[in-house]
Amino acid sequence: MAKFDLKGLLNDRSVPDRQQDQKIVYRNPKDLIPSEENFYNTEKLERLKQSIKLLGILQPLLIENRDGKDYVIAGHCRRKCCIDLLNEGNDRFSRVPCIYKTHSELEQDAGKEDDIVRQIMIIQANCYRDKSDWEKMTETLKMEELVKELREKTPMEGKTRDILKDLIGTSNGQLGRYHAINTNLCEQLMSEFEEDRIKISVAYEASKLNREYQKQACELYEETGILTLDDIRDLYRQQEAEKGIPGQMTIETATGQNRPPEDDTEIPAETQIERFYESTNKNMKNYIIQEDKNMTIFMLSNLYGSARVRNGHLNYQGSTAGITFNPGGVFEHELSWQSLAKNLIGKYGHKRPVKMATINAPEPAITLTESEAVKAFCEAYPEKLKTIMRICRRCKDNGEAAKAVQLEFAPCGFSAVGGYKVNYRFKSFSAGLEIEVNNEKVSMKYGRLIVEAKNLYDPLSPEFDVELKKPETKEDEGPVKCITGQSGSGLCGAAAYCDKKYTCCSQCPDDCNIRCGWIPEKSCQPAVETLDEKQQEDHSGDPAEMVKHLRNTDKIPDAWPEDLKDIPIPSITAINDILDDAEQDLKGYLAIADEKLPAKTILKHQLIAGGLRIIKNLVEDCQEEPEQPEQPPLPEMRNNDQRKQWLREYKSWGLWYTDHHTGTRYYKYDFNNGARLIAEEYDPEPRKESWWTPTESYSLHLVGGPEPERSGGVPKWTYHSKYHKFPNSETELVEFLKEVQKNGKA
Structure with missing residues (x-):
């Protein structure tokens, strides 16, 4: 008896040859009965419906007459669209073109297996339609089941998987993924897969999870409304971390008899180094324990120089230079063979051999959630x-x-x-x-x-909530603040060594050896010191004398308003400290403003902060311009090294100006030829947790003076008539200094 050739019978007759035997008939779509074996989606048809409405039925429906009734073999979606259009009043779709399926050699050879062949024909008739991943999986598994049933009843040529590959183009690997999804995926995720809300790659990776982790995946999907491949792989890594890791490979695994599928799961490098040591042979362990570094390096490079392991327990790639753990991943870690040998010897050198665990002894599970x-x-x-x-x-x-x-x-x-x-x-x-x-x-x-x-x-x-700053009390005042404005830190250094009740040396009658050096005489009162009762009595009769005493100066700056003549001019340090406290208090009250605080209270603190801001600006206006330092003469410089050294020692020129907003400092040197050299110095951003120590950075700018001579059409230095953001290089400034010394115009 000849074997049944399913592929040959389906492909022997071309489409034109078949259509010559077929005639188009017109039937009412409501009289056509859909096949029960059809599993393709017939819901999302709006685009097809609009196409049929505009262009009509371009391809006749394939039908079959059984027991006097017409059954649809191919065209279920077209039939449903025509019925919808007919219900909407489009009478021209009351009759649709159809073609009766002819009895092929396939059905004649199959004999009584007509039902199986009919289902195969339905799948074949839908080969060229747009299908979702779920429909592709379902038709592949259905076709495999039908071919197996037909093989049991009729001898067939070829293997089942080869027949599937020829009929519907499904590879063996894809068929395996379909089986994994169909067997292991939970009902909820399968429903989302069927509705095309998750893709096949996500569905396949989720099928690797056990029921507990698939449940977590469902909860994540419900929470975020999306399930990505990275989410599933994170869950898979957590699942694998809970499994027991074998200590040493068996002979079957080493020879490939029980070789597991490749797994790209990323594993910490330290963990892999421990497992790598456990998997090495006895000779390798002896070299490591005896701290034979040269032989360890030699054995590692020869045994693992071309190794590639991806089994879920180890994930590394060897090369002639070294080993890379988690290659291509986020936690990629590369070591040379020398570094790996040093690491292994440092951990296991001069130690007794580690007792290997049995193949079934799992590691302690991580219990921390x-x-x-x-x-x-x-x-x-x-x-x-x-x-x-x-x-x-x-x-x-x-x-x-x-x-x-x-x-x-x-x-x-x-x-x-x-x-x-x-x-x-x-x-x-x-x-x-x-x-x-x-x-x-x-x-x-x-x-x-x-x-x-x-x-x-x-x-x-x-x-x-943001904690409000508590008002200071005498018990928790902390370090005493300097009220003279002279201390760089803003604190009184003398008060730390004195047990007197006074808050400042100017109030103390004793002339001790720890007396503040910024108060030359006992009678000198600092600028913003609070007056005691005796001082108020001494100056209560003459306001002018009181103002003079408070300021410790006979000259009142013109920038200080007349309305504030009875208030001492504070130092910048003092006003900044007081303003900072007021700003913090205001911020705290605004943070709790919705807790029914009186509007007057909030307004009070707003006015205090605003007034202090204005006073700070006035204090800055009252500051006298610092005296410009005397410019040192230009030294005699005999070579370029001395000229470069003079440029680098720009601080000897004297500080010219400081930008308090950015912290930038400027130094200048004026030459007799009208040129001015400006050094712009700023503090670089410090780098934390590093051996590198930040140093001051600067740039030099040459402004004005005579235009430079040209050598070969190129000027000796870059000329700027005004201050420019681009600095001059040290080399061109050396040329400028040469020209200055040559002409004697320092």
Whole structure:
């Protein structure tokens, strides 16, 4: 008996040959019966419906007559669109073109298996339509089932998978993915897959998860409304972390008999180094234990120089230069063979061989959950908890809050604390963070930190409000502030060594050896000192004398208003300190303004802060311009090194001007030829947690003077008639100094 050739029978006759035997007939679409075997989606038909309404039926429906009734083989969507249009009043669709399916050689050879062949024909008739991933999976699995049924009843040529590949173009790998999704995917995710809300790549990765983690994936989808491939892979990594990791490969695994599928899961490099050591052979372990560095390097480069392992327990790529853990991933870590040998010898050198665990002995499972880790972190670092909650208050959603927290805690991409019971590592936004509690580590994204923190705490709770500054009392005044305005730190150095009740040496009658050096005489009263009763009595009769005593000067600046003549002119340090306190108080009252505070109270503090701002501007206007330092003569410079050294020692010229807004300092040197050399000096931004020590940076600008001579059409230095943002180089300034010395115009 000849074998049944399904592929050949389906492809022997061309479409034109078949259509020659077929005649177009017209039938009422309501009289046509859809096939029960049709599983394709017939709901989203709006575009097809509009096309049929404009252009009509371009391809006749394929129907079959069974028991005096017409059944649709191909054209279920067209039939439904015509019925909808007919119900809307388009009578021209009361008759639609149809073609009866002829009995082919396939059905004649199949004999009694007419029902199986009919279902195969339905799938074949829909080969060229647009299908969702779920429809492709369903038709492939259905076709496989039909071919197997037909094979049981009729001898067939070829393997089942080869027939499927020829009929519907499904590869063996894709068929395996379809089986994994159909077998392992939970009902809820399968429903979303059927509705085309999640793609096949997400569905396949989710099918690798067990039921517990698939449930978490469903909860994440309900929470965010989207499920990405990265979300599923994060869950898969957590699932794999809970599994037991074998200590050493068996002979079957080493020879490829039980070779697991490749797995690109990223594993910390330190963990992989430990597992790498456990997987090495006895000779390699002996070289490491005996600290034979040369032989260890030689063995590593020869045994693993071209190795590529991706099995879920190890993920590395060897090369002639070294080894790369997690190649191409976020946690990629590269080591040379020398560095790896040094690492292994440092850990296991001069140690007794590690007893290998049996193949079925799992590692202790990590019991620390994300929620527990976040709770421990918040309890250990309450200030950071307050920062997180305040950020959550001002952000509109968790995603915005997550980015703000990352920028707050790790603005440079990394911030860590170690050596405590609860440690943390904040990394970049994509890398996430790591919390360690009692030597158990949990990694998570910043978004998960926000979700867990908000589950544990209420961001609107009063405990996370901005604390108002408490008014100072005598018990907690802290260091005494300098009232002379001369102290660079703003604090009184003499008060720290004195046990007298006075707040300033000017009030003390004793002439001790720790007396303040800025008060030359006992009778001199500092500018803004509070007057005691005796002083008020001494000067109460003459306001002019009192003003003179308060200012400690006979000259009142013209910039000081007449209305403030009875108020002493404070120093810049004093007014800045008082204004800062007033600004903090105002900020605190405005923060609780909605708690029914009297409007007069808030207005009072606003007026105080505003008045102090105005007084600060007046004080700055009253400051006398500092005397310009005398310019040193230009030294005799015999070579370029001496000229460069003179340029670098620009501070010897004397400070010319300081920009208090930016902290930039300017030094100048005026030449007799009308040129002025300006050194612009600024403090660079300090780098934290680095061996590098920041130094002062400067740039030199030459302004005015004679225009430079040209050599070969090129000027000896860049000429600027006015101050320009682009500085002059040290080389061209050396040429300028040569010209100055040559002409004797220093």
